[in-house]
Amino acid sequence: MTEGVQTRMRWWPLPGDLPNPPFPPGWIGFSLRSWAAICLALATAFWAQLDAPAGAAVTVMIITQPLRGQALSKAIYRLIGTGLGVIASILLIACFSQDRGMLLGGCALWMAGCTYIGSLERHFRSYGALLAGYTIALVAINVVDTPHNVFDVAVSRASCVAIGIASVAFVNMLTGSPKAWQKLADGLEIRARQIREFGHRALQGESVVDAMETTALAGDILSLSAQITYAKTEIDRSTRRTAGARLAIIGMLTVLGSGRAIAHILRTRNVSALARRHVLAWHELREDHSDRYETVGSLIKTMREEQPDYHPCPADAHYLERAAVLLSNRLHISTGINTLQYATPAGEALKLAQIVQHPDHVAAFINAVRVLLGFSITAGLCIASGQPASMAALSQAALILTLASTALDTSQFGLGAILGLTLAVFVAIGMNYLILPHIAAFAALALVFLPHTIFACVMLMNARTSSIGFNYGAFFPVILGLSNHHDYDPIAFISRNIFFLLSGVISFVILVLLFPPTPRSRRFRIAASIGQDLEAQLSGKGKPAGAALLSLKYDRLVQLLTWTKQLHAHPARNQGAERPVNRHVFNRLVALEDLTTTLARIRHYLREADGCSCLAPLAGEARHLVNSASFSTLALALPRLSTEFLALAQNAPPRERTIAILCAGSLEAVHSTLAENRSTLMHFGLGRSRW
Numbered sequence: 001m002t003e004g005v006q007t008r009m010r011w012w013p014l015p016g017d018l019p020n021p022p023f024p025p026g027w028i029g030f031s032l033r034s035w036a037a038i039c040l041a042l043a044t045a046f047w048a049q050l051d052a053p054a055g056a057a058v059t060v061m062i063i064t065q066p067l068r069g070q071a072l073s074k075a076i077y078r079l080i081g082t083g084l085g086v087i088a089s090i091l092l093i094a095c096f097s098q099d100r101g102m103l104l105g106g107c108a109l110w111m112a113g114c115t116y117i118g119s120l121e122r123h124f125r126s127y128g129a130l131l132a133g134y135t136i137a138l139v140a141i142n143v144v145d146t147p148h149n150v151f152d153v154a155v156s157r158a159s160c161v162a163i164g165i166a167s168v169a170f171v172n173m174l175t176g177s178p179k180a181w182q183k184l185a186d187g188l189e190i191r192a193r194q195i196r197e198f199g200h201r202a203l204q205g206e207s208v209v210d211a212m213e214t215t216a217l218a219g220d221i222l223s224l225s226a227q228i229t230y231a232k233t234e235i236d237r238s239t240r241r242t243a244g245a246r247l248a249i250i251g252m253l254t255v256l257g258s259g260r261a262i263a264h265i266l267r268t269r270n271v272s273a274l275a276r277r278h279v280l281a282w283h284e285l286r287e288d289h290s291d292r293y294e295t296v297g298s299l300i301k302t303m304r305e306e307q308p309d310y311h312p313c314p315a316d317a318h319y320l321e322r323a324a325v326l327l328s329n330r331l332h333i334s335t336g337i338n339t340l341q342y343a344t345p346a347g348e349a350l351k352l353a354q355i356v357q358h359p360d361h362v363a364a365f366i367n368a369v370r371v372l373l374g375f376s377i378t379a380g381l382c383i384a385s386g387q388p389a390s391m392a393a394l395s396q397a398a399l400i401l402t403l404a405s406t407a408l409d410t411s412q413f414g415l416g417a418i419l420g421l422t423l424a425v426f427v428a429i430g431m432n433y434l435i436l437p438h439i440a441a442f443a444a445l446a447l448v449f450l451p452h453t454i455f456a457c458v459m460l461m462n463a464r465t466s467s468i469g470f471n472y473g474a475f476f477p478v479i480l481g482l483s484n485h486h487d488y489d490p491i492a493f494i495s496r497n498i499f500f501l502l503s504g505v506i507s508f509v510i511l512v513l514l515f516p517p518t519p520r521s522r523r524f525r526i527a528a529s530i531g532q533d534l535e536a537q538l539s540g541k542g543k544p545a546g547a548a549l550l551s552l553k554y555d556r557l558v559q560l561l562t563w564t565k566q567l568h569a570h571p572a573r574n575q576g577a578e579r580p581v582n583r584h585v586f587n588r589l590v591a592l593e594d595l596t597t598t599l600a601r602i603r604h605y606l607r608e609a610d611g612c613s614c615l616a617p618l619a620g621e622a623r624h625l626v627n628s629a630s631f632s633t634l635a636l637a638l639p640r641l642s643t644e645f646l647a648l649a650q651n652a653p654p655r656e657r658t659i660a661i662l663c664a665g666s667l668e669a670v671h672s673t674l675a676e677n678r679s680t681l682m683h684f685g686l687g688r689s690r691w
Contacts, residue, residue: 250550313646393506
């Protein structure tokens with residue numbers, strides 16, 4: 001439903017409201033832990049006489065994260081991805097060692113497939129898939145001229161990864177780095193207080209933030225799901241406790257949607273003062289373990305004790321249904337937080353702990369095609385050059401192209417690659433010829449790496465410079481060429497790093513010019529998926545009401561908001577000048593999502609009514625009309641059906657009375673939502689057969 005009134009002041013800060021500090025909180029501890037892990041990894045790799053000890057330091061810089069759980073989670077997926085990539089490399093070399101074209105083609109297809117999967121996944125699962133893709137470039141491509149060395153290179157690569165992971169884990173365990181699960185618990189507590197205040201304001205009839213800012217708050221809540229994956233590596237009984245965290249998130253999203261609907265009802269409909277007063281009084285009580293059915297039954301009972309002849313009208317029924325959902329889901333929030341913190345049993349409620357995400361298959365396919373074509377173009381240039389060292393450029397370009405596929409802005413990642421690699425080359429020149437010749441002990445080398453690590457970590461923690469910091473910090477040890485017998489030959493240094501810079505240039509050109517995913521196209525695809533789901537609900541074939549549909553709705557809206565803001569932030573790069581963010585258009589799409597969930601909800605209540613003998617005939621008629629009647633017929637029939645359900649509720653037993661009121665309220669919700677969004681449905685051409 002469309003929000004018509006916007007509040008003048010938000011009651012919680014959005015991320016963009018506060019300026020980014022030059023030094024993010026916790027940067028000193030993060031930098032020192034990363035430095036200690038690099039030193040430990042290099043010392044171990046030198047002691048083990050690995051052929052490329054710099055790879056251990058690279059692993060540390062890639063998996064290093066501010067929180068312990070983040071680092072451990074990323075390390076696990078890095079280990080899995082490396083294992084898959086090494087196995088694929090050995091198999092490709094075994095099959096096509098004598099045919100360079102087939103080998104490079106197989107590598108390209110493998111990377112494209114891993115990129116597709118990584119683009120659909122989230123968090124470090126995505127990173128693991130991408131790593132499996134580009135590991136083949138670091139193993140198979142590096143032995144394209146010496147295929148008999150593939151096993152040695154694979155073992156060396158796996159050893160570097162294992163040493164880097166073990167170093168990060170040891171340092172985090174020894175230094176007591178911040179725990180991800182505690183940050184998750186604190187974040188849930190903060191959001192729970194905000195959501196309770198949001199619900200209270202809505203029930204009082206105060207204006208709440210509009211759909212765009214409500215979606216921003218939903219994005220803050222859903223972002224906590226990333227920390228759930230990190231927390232799994234830190235806590236015992238992780239399955240139950242992380243399910244509790246998901247339950248709390250679902251409860252918050254439910255209260256958020258119900259609160260926005262209640263504010264709209266109170267602004268546009270005449271709800272009785274008796275119902276409003278009793279719902280507010282119920283909200284002031286502590287959670288009493290009542291579900292929505294018990295809450296409605298208790299509210300009707302207390303209202304009739306005060307006013308024996310009270311009978312809800314359709315507007316009251318709509319209000320009571322949304323209020324009951326809001327009130328009962330407060331219990332899910334508190335239960336979920338307690339389960340996370342203390343592993344307390346949550347029973348059947350944990351079945352609601354489902355968080356579904358909206359995949360963009362088109363964007364994933366485009367990312368895969370970009371990697372495939374980019375790798376093929378780079379391979380052609382490298383083969384044409386005839387230089388053996390050009391394979392380093394091909395490996396590096398494959399790595400950058402694969403990692404860039406999940407970046408919010410691939411052009412920015414490409415810029416970060418060329419700037420980060422260039423900066424790393426110039427710093428490496430100074431260190432290689434001005435500092436390293438005067439160093440004879442590892443302790444001195446460790447001190448030299450300290451300012452470099454601090455600089456890279458601070459850039460990584462800043463959102464605007466993270467891509468530069470990643471490319472600079474992760475690839476600096478390789479560009480420097482650290483080894484057991486360090487080579488100061490300037491010709492070899494220049495030859496190696498020219499190809500690293502070339503890979504950065506090629507990656508930048510491909511990421512900027514080759515099928516760049518624009519915010520406009522991504523926003524259009526999300527809008528199309530919203531329309532498709534609504535069409536399915538209108539035909540009675542949509543997803544059932546529940547946590548999966550709710551989380552999918554808000555994940556899609558959060559993505560829609562993200563791309564809308566990106567489109568506004570870069571108008572010149574997205575096909576001409578773009579008008580300022582249009583809240584009305586965004587609210588239209590939110591209204592379509594609201595209509596989808598409302599239709600799913602009425603079908604759920606009608607299925608409940610099928611089990612009541614006195615309600616079943618009317619429920620069948622209502623279902624038939626909702627599934628097939630024209631919009632003009634529904635506009636006349638829905639108020640009648642709602643009134644008839646309320647008439648049956650007057651003399652029905654308590655359970656049947658509650659279900660009848662919930663059915664009446666949901667039918668009224670469908671009626672009002674259809675009426676308010678008639679022009680939106682016509683504008684997008686939805687439900688053509690029903691006009």
